[in-house]
Amino acid sequence: MTDPTQIPFLIKLLDDESPNIQSKVKRELDAFGPLLMSELRKISFPLSNRQKESLDLIFERQQRAQLRRLWSSWYTVEGGYPRLEAALSLISDYLTAYDYDIRLSGLLDDLATQYRRKYNSKDPRLLAQFLFDDLGMQGNDEDYYNPQNSNMNFVINEKQGIPISLVSIYMLVGYRVGIPIEGCPFPGHFLARIELYGQNAFIDCYSNGQLIMESDFLKARDEIAENITDTLYEQISTEAMIRRYLANLVRAFQIEEDLTSANFVAGLFEDLEFRIANKTFETITPDQIINCSEPRYLPGNLVKHSRYGYRAIVVDIDPECRATDEWYYGNQTQPSREQPWFHLLVHDSEQVTYVAENNLLPDESRHEIKHPLLSYFFVRSDGGAYLRNENQWPETDF
Structure with a gap:
């Protein structure tokens, strides 16, 4: 069956008590591929819990298949920032619920437009103030291991995330407004590295955009790590950042027993x-x-x-x-x-x-x-x- 007008009738059959009928209906719905999602948005009747659960499983399988098919596409994107955004877009599309039509690039464009209207400055401190003070983006202390903290769409809309996802937003909005910002894999944490007055400085995006000067780290090096200077200057590749995202997601899904x-x-x-x-x-x-x-x-x-x-x-x-x-x-x-x-x-x-x-x-x-x-x-x-x-x-x- 390939007629999309039959989708509402098939969805109602998901409540059938026969496991054989349910299994056959799920296969037929799955065969519609991406068309199923767009047709679902047109349905006027409310979905039962069983229908929602069955559709969730179908869409999860489809999203996994799509991400697996597209995964290697970001490897060949030119430029560190565009490559990072391409990879995070794929991950975010996978993690975003099927009934939301959101694209990361549009969300980042909107943040950049808002920033230009309010400040129109290339001062990285003002961008940090805009994101973490004006907009109120912050660390998600209460639900740190939620997989959605690695979903840029979720982080931007809910204004909360983990260190690396907040830094990534800061970096990618900075790229759009001409402010160079790098990731810094600080031990047990993740910071943003900026330049102020010709010297390295750091923004702790998880702590409301706190500014930390390099000299502050050097004064406390005995308490942090003897080789802290090497860490402060370490260049992290896009691949290494995405590696961290994937490791975080594996751990988060394991905690959820998914x-x-x-x-x-x-x-x-x-x-x-x-x-x-x-x-x-x-x-x-x-x-x-x-x-x-x-x-x-x-x-x-x-x-x-x-x-x-x-x-x-x-x-x-x-x-x-x-x-x-x-x-x-x-x-x-x-x-x-x-x-x-x-x-x-x-x-x-x-x-x-x-x-x-x-x-x-x-x-x-x-x-x-x-x-x-x-x-x-x-x-x-x-x-x-x-x-x-x-x-x-x-x-x-x-």
Whole structure:
């Protein structure tokens, strides 16, 4: 049956007591694809609870199928901000209820227009004031693990979210009005990095747009982390930001015991992990390869030592070797210190190693990793992905 005029009659049959009839009707409704949603908006009669539940399941399946089909499209979008927005639009469309016709780009355009009308300034402090004071966007303390906190449509409309989603709105509205804003993966948190008077400053979007100067962090470095300076200057890629979104969503769905959604998002996570770990070098020049400082592997990636052959999982990364000269020169391989170095949990042992990037290869076997510290640093999805949690890697004394 493909006649859309039959949709109201099919929906009424969802209340039939026969499981066979219900199953057949669901298949026929599902076959209408995206047309089902538009036709549903025309229906004049109220839906029963059973009808709503059945339609919800159909639309959830359709939304998963659509996101899976379109997922890789954002990988090739040019420019960090447009690529971030493309990925977040896909995630938000997936998380937005089927009876809402909302598009992230339009919501961001509207925020930018409102800001220009009120301030028309390129001062990042005024944009923070507009979003987090005038509009009242804030952290969602009461429902922090709600998956909707990763839905930009929800965050903008409800004016609440988690650190990374609030920072993303600040970044993308800033991009529209000509204010450069970057993400800063602060330990256990996520901040926005701006420039003031030629110096780095930070906006805590989760704390009502609080301004924090770099000097404030440096004064408190003993209480925060010894290597806080490296964190403050760390450049985070679009892929790394989306990786955080997916990890947050997997955890949120697990807390809700929605394992179907958790496993689906974990599949997207694995797809992104595989892309990051196996970037093609076809269009990269030799100079770019030599000077590339972005690590090939991220926490949760599985690797093999190219010389010794052991399997391991990446748990933490240093942009360059931070070991002492004594430790470094006692290393049998002595690779270059001017490259990313990785803290690894070695499979089927209690060993923790520190290895240079050029001594590692991707472990394409994707077999399980066994290590006594694994559960402290990672959550494993039902799909098999290792998702890094917020437990910090301790300062290492080499």
